[in-house]
Amino acid sequence: MRSLVIVALGCALSTNAAAPARSGCSATDYASESIALRASPDAERDSSPSIPKGKVSSLVRVDAFGSLKGDWLQVRGGTYDGWVSAKYVVCRVSSEEAKGIVAQQAADVLQALKTADMTKLAEVVHPTKGLRFSPYASVDTKTDVVLTALQLKDALKDPAKRVWGAEDGSGAPIRLTFTRYYHKFVYDRDFSKALHVNFNRADEGTKHAWENYPNAIVVEYGLPETGSTPREHLLLSFEQHQGKWYLSGIIHDGWTL
Amino acid sequence: MAPPKKAAPPVQIKAKFKLRNRLNKVDNIGGAQVQLLDATSRVIASGTSNGHGLVELNLTSVADGDYSCTIMAPNTDSNPVGPALATGAPVPDRIYRPVTLAVKITGHMIKTATPSDAQTANVAVSGTSIVVDIQPVWMKSAAHTGRGGDVISVIVVHHTACAVGPAVSTFLAEKGPHYMIDTDGQIVKWVQESEASWHAGISRWAGVIGVNSVSIGIEIVNDIGPYPEAQYVALLGLLDRLTSAFSTVDTWNIIGHSDIGTDASGVLGRKSGDPGLQFHWDRLEAKRYGLAMAFGPPDFNIYSGFFRTVTNGAFRKGDNDTHHRFGGSVHNTITGTPIKELQQDLTRIGYSLGTPDGDFALKTERAVLAIQEHFFAGGRGPTPNGRVDFQTAALVKSVVELKP
Numbered sequence: 001m002r003s004l005v006i007v008a009l010g011c012a013l014s015t016n017a018a019a020p021a022r023s024g025c026s027a028t029d030y031a032s033e034s035i036a037l038r039a040s041p042d043a044e045r046d047s048s049p050s051i052p053k054g055k056v057s058s059l060v061r062v063d064a065f066g067s068l069k070g071d072w073l074q075v076r077g078g079t080y081d082g083w084v085s086a087k088y089v090v091c092r093v094s095s096e097e098a099k100g101i102v103a104q105q106a107a108d109v110l111q112a113l114k115t116a117d118m119t120k121l122a123e124v125v126h127p128t129k130g131l132r133f134s135p136y137a138s139v140d141t142k143t144d145v146v147l148t149a150l151q152l153k154d155a156l157k158d159p160a161k162r163v164w165g166a167e168d169g170s171g172a173p174i175r176l177t178f179t180r181y182y183h184k185f186v187y188d189r190d191f192s193k194a195l196h197v198n199f200n201r202a203d204e205g206t207k208h209a210w211e212n213y214p215n216a217i218v219v220e221y222g223l224p225e226t227g228s229t230p231r232e233h234l235l236l237s238f239e240q241h242q243g244k245w246y247l248s249g250i251i252h253d254g255w256t257l
Numbered sequence: 258m259a260p261p262k263k264a265a266p267p268v269q270i271k272a273k274f275k276l277r278n279r280l281n282k283v284d285n286i287g288g289a290q291v292q293l294l295d296a297t298s299r300v301i302a303s304g305t306s307n308g309h310g311l312v313e314l315n316l317t318s319v320a321d322g323d324y325s326c327t328i329m330a331p332n333t334d335s336n337p338v339g340p341a342l343a344t345g346a347p348v349p350d351r352i353y354r355p356v357t358l359a360v361k362i363t364g365h366m367i368k369t370a371t372p373s374d375a376q377t378a379n380v381a382v383s384g385t386s387i388v389v390d391i392q393p394v395w396m397k398s399a400a401h402t403g404r405g406g407d408v409i410s411v412i413v414v415h416h417t418a419c420a421v422g423p424a425v426s427t428f429l430a431e432k433g434p435h436y437m438i439d440t441d442g443q444i445v446k447w448v449q450e451s452e453a454s455w456h457a458g459i460s461r462w463a464g465v466i467g468v469n470s471v472s473i474g475i476e477i478v479n480d481i482g483p484y485p486e487a488q489y490v491a492l493l494g495l496l497d498r499l500t501s502a503f504s505t506v507d508t509w510n511i512i513g514h515s516d517i518g519t520d521a522s523g524v525l526g527r528k529s530g531d532p533g534l535q536f537h538w539d540r541l542e543a544k545r546y547g548l549a550m551a552f553g554p555p556d557f558n559i560y561s562g563f564f565r566t567v568t569n570g571a572f573r574k575g576d577n578d579t580h581h582r583f584g585g586s587v588h589n590t591i592t593g594t595p596i597k598e599l600q601q602d603l604t605r606i607g608y609s610l611g612t613p614d615g616d617f618a619l620k621t622e623r624a625v626l627a628i629q630e631h632f633f634a635g636g637r638g639p640t641p642n643g644r645v646d647f648q649t650a651a652l653v654k655s656v657v658e659l660k661p
Binding site for chain 1: 434460467528574640
């Protein structure tokens, strides 16, 4: 039996358990003519019937189950009710719906980031996938550092240097302590003063985030270009897991060459 | 009887010049010689700017009329910016354009001051104050390392994706190219070619991993929208000078950042959009710079005849030679290894996608997106989609055909 590690405290950040997202689904390029449907994400055998590729657009997403081995989506539509591999089906949440689901949670996360409150932040970290830190918009799932909630709590006290990716321009390793990474690649400017906040809006700046978090809600905080300071975005990805939404990625979309 | 009053000292009327870097206004120009000359080139007044870029010329005894004013920073160069610039040692921090102003003086004050060449400076006259922002041609950057013995064989074209202000402050210290082309076509050099500038980041091209050490980087100031004609003229002129100076540059390897920017695993796409769909590569192709495509009748038999078998078919992610999955469906009648052939063609052109293995996965899709972006840019094709329909397949074949 799986159990959530989130502890509900009076002042804790919420892991939103609002109504499940019910946006439409589509088949990925990897999907064959029929897509296996399972009774649960950990079921070893496919149930029947499978879903014809052409029927995927009529499905709605009910829930998700995230793991490092792969993501699963609970979908429903017509006679179909079960779990499909996220390799074959994507169910994106509309912008309006996304805002309704995670607006408060995202605001809480931003406040925790602003005050560098890792304890609060740790409360909403995805329980099975952890929190991935991407120094640039080009998310690299192979090299970006992922911290668990437990690791995050004491990260600011950690003197160890990690390699967080490669520097834009020089290509040299970004070898920093968490604290220095945090102040350079997470909260280097005051994103609480963002001029725009977008929920699940697909554009040039978020396309790599979408590719790596296809079933997530991506919240984008944007600061404009001023004088000698380039524009910058901070992206937060929230992924659904067993009925709740958790923070799974922090993407620093700074200006790159 | 009251003592006679002392005569008041004569009032001096001075023109107060402030000399600054046109691209970095906090960059004051000290040590610059400023001379006011009459129609016979006789020096009427002169001075040298201090560390704040300030210099005063005494105009008290200067009659009304037209004059010229020359401003020579400690290091100037009037030649086209290119490999010959800033090659000495020690190289100065800044080199500027020499400036000549046409000056009109009335009532011992400069009323107008107009650069004889508008590209050398911007001038603002207000009362006795004359602010002259001088065009730099060399701004010494700290963002470089040695080439480690590697030979220059590649030129990478970027766009800044921002205005010139943020680009300049970043290029000075953190990262940047060898050259920058401003919106008006003016070129600034930042790093000597003997050094590798920090412009490409993690990157791969034609089997080279880490393109910085073998390349020259050129950033074109462009955020969104079309590139002005002046930038194409400047770029082509600079490419002429670079390819003349460095015979090791293979003109095929004049490519975009989007062609080479990868993640740590060599997957392209990290720099898609750079220099972007607004850039006209055909302007370079017309001068035989960069990738090119052959022209000829389309052959539907390419890639194992897939396009003859599957009308409007397109190779895509998930396709696989071993499983005979082509265009998203299984086609057992198609023999051969079209996906591997496509991968081999893209690799031969120069794109990074790992070892051709017949599996159309993310690496292949990103390489397809890169070549689509390169050749569809400038309004020549549809929006890149990472799928290989007949148009893209024929494009790949036509580019391979011209690969030296």
